Amino acid sequence: MAVRLRVNPIACTGHGLCAELLPERVTMDEWHYPVVSGEPVPPELEPLARRAVTDCPALALLLERTR
Numbered sequence: 001m002a003v004r005l006r007v008n009p010i011a012c013t014g015h016g017l018c019a020e021l022l023p024e025r026v027t028m029d030e031w032h033y034p035v036v037s038g039e040p041v042p043p044e045l046e047p048l049a050r051r052a053v054t055d056c057p058a059l060a061l062l063l064e065r066t067r
Helices: 015-023 043-055
Strands: 002-007 026-027 035-036 061-066
Touching: 002 026, 002 035, 002 043, 015 026, 043 061
Parallel strands: none
Antiparallel strands: 002 061, 026 035
8 A cells, every 4th residue: 555645725824844754755836835746745755744734833744655
């Protein structure tokens, strides 16, 4: 199963910590809100993705398992 990163745009407050912790999958738009890559997170980046999810101050970042 693949793991994908998703952001809840309603919960997000634009702190930018996710982009600092996981720049391989998260960039910031011109209003400083995250733009998440739709690609699956490779296994070597999963620990960093999990840290970004747990450290998000707004709890707006999620990891989803997909088939």
